[in-house]
Amino acid sequence: MSKTYRAALVGCSRMGAFIDNEVVGTPHHVPPYSHAAGYEACDRTDLVAGVDLRPDVLEEFGKRYGVGSDHLYTDYKELIAKEQPDILSVATQPEQRAEISIYAAEHGVEALYCEKALCASLPEADAMVEACERNGVALNMGTNRRWHPGFDKMREVIASGELGALKTLIVYSNGTLFNTSSHTFDLMQRLNGDARATWVQGHLPQGDELIAGDELLDDPTAEGMFGFENGVTVYAMNSPRSSEYEAICERGVLTAQNNGVQFRQRQVHEYEVASRTIRDLGDGTFPDYEQASSTLRLIEDLVAALDRGDPVTRGGVRVARANMELIFGFVESHRRGGARVSLPLADPGIRLIRHGREARQPRYQA
Numbered sequence: 001m002s003k004t005y006r007a008a009l010v011g012c013s014r015m016g017a018f019i020d021n022e023v024v025g026t027p028h029h030v031p032p033y034s035h036a037a038g039y040e041a042c043d044r045t046d047l048v049a050g051v052d053l054r055p056d057v058l059e060e061f062g063k064r065y066g067v068g069s070d071h072l073y074t075d076y077k078e079l080i081a082k083e084q085p086d087i088l089s090v091a092t093q094p095e096q097r098a099e100i101s102i103y104a105a106e107h108g109v110e111a112l113y114c115e116k117a118l119c120a121s122l123p124e125a126d127a128m129v130e131a132c133e134r135n136g137v138a139l140n141m142g143t144n145r146r147w148h149p150g151f152d153k154m155r156e157v158i159a160s161g162e163l164g165a166l167k168t169l170i171v172y173s174n175g176t177l178f179n180t181s182s183h184t185f186d187l188m189q190r191l192n193g194d195a196r197a198t199w200v201q202g203h204l205p206q207g208d209e210l211i212a213g214d215e216l217l218d219d220p221t222a223e224g225m226f227g228f229e230n231g232v233t234v235y236a237m238n239s240p241r242s243s244e245y246e247a248i249c250e251r252g253v254l255t256a257q258n259n260g261v262q263f264r265q266r267q268v269h270e271y272e273v274a275s276r277t278i279r280d281l282g283d284g285t286f287p288d289y290e291q292a293s294s295t296l297r298l299i300e301d302l303v304a305a306l307d308r309g310d311p312v313t314r315g316g317v318r319v320a321r322a323n324m325e326l327i328f329g330f331v332e333s334h335r336r337g338g339a340r341v342s343l344p345l346a347d348p349g350i351r352l353i354r355h356g357r358e359a360r361q362p363r364y365q366a
Helices: 013-022 035-041 056-067 076-083 093-105 122-135 151-159 175-192 295-308 316-333
Strands: 003-012 047-053 085-091 111-114 140-141 167-171 197-203 221-229 233-236 245-249 252-257 264-273 276-283
Touching: 003 013, 003 151, 003 233, 003 295, 013 056, 013 111, 035 047, 035 056, 035 085, 035 295, 047 056, 047 167, 047 295, 085 093, 085 295, 093 111, 093 122, 111 197, 111 295, 122 140, 122 316, 140 316, 151 175, 151 245, 151 252, 151 264, 167 175, 175 233, 175 245, 175 316, 197 316, 221 316
Parallel strands: 003 047, 003 085, 085 111, 111 140, 167 233
Antiparallel strands: 167 245, 197 221, 221 233, 245 252, 252 264, 264 276
């Protein structure tokens, strides 16, 4: 009989428990979407407890997910000690994630589902890698496109070589580094087989006003480019062509439109005209796939790791750390006047610290 794993949630607000109410009817999200709703839908997990600092959020979380008041906490250390969860979701802001995750890894939690971005600085990311690997803890970061079935097919076509070698990846709307670029960068990593990035060149349009000494005062919008060791270059633009992604190969192009609602495959066709070889792109057939919840698939990936007793997942703490290096590579490039920055990146000595930032209120009803 398969084991049911005990799951608990730190941060019971929007992405933690109630974001589903904000995306009802949208074509971009297949429910469940929030961490808590994912555990509720997974037949291998039991959501047993939650932590939040706001009494109203904690109360509404308990009511929505059937978690009794004696399993609701304001101290994550108390929750871990009393509930002994197998899986812990860390759906706080980035500034708190490293401390909570490292403590959990040191105190018996076997799997972590961390929201993105992973944390608030590169030294924190290194500490999370060390704690997870030393304790054999599986980790997935909530960059959901990594578990999206359509992007899986996009990756499969690239890896098959059907369109020739991958040469270029394009992000048409890159957004802010921690909230949005963590998603786009992770997708670029995934489509390129998680190859190692070797350089970054970035620009932060509001960077000068948001970087104060060793503090990053808010999450900055970013644009630029970076390259992988296999020669693939990524262009990350901020354009009105929102949430679209393109993979350009030697003999064809794959495009994810409208945040992965539609996918298009075009292939090179060659023909002779007046002793000249003409190369045009003509429509091909993108593979069929079944819609599925990326959140549920992420959780099932953690469950599979726990079943095997092996912390290797589709994401993993080192992939998440590489994502953080790209984020801070963009920051460092901006600080150097837009110069190209080589990776691996030495600690840039800067941390995201948003003073006096108020948490957004979740929507309790759809």
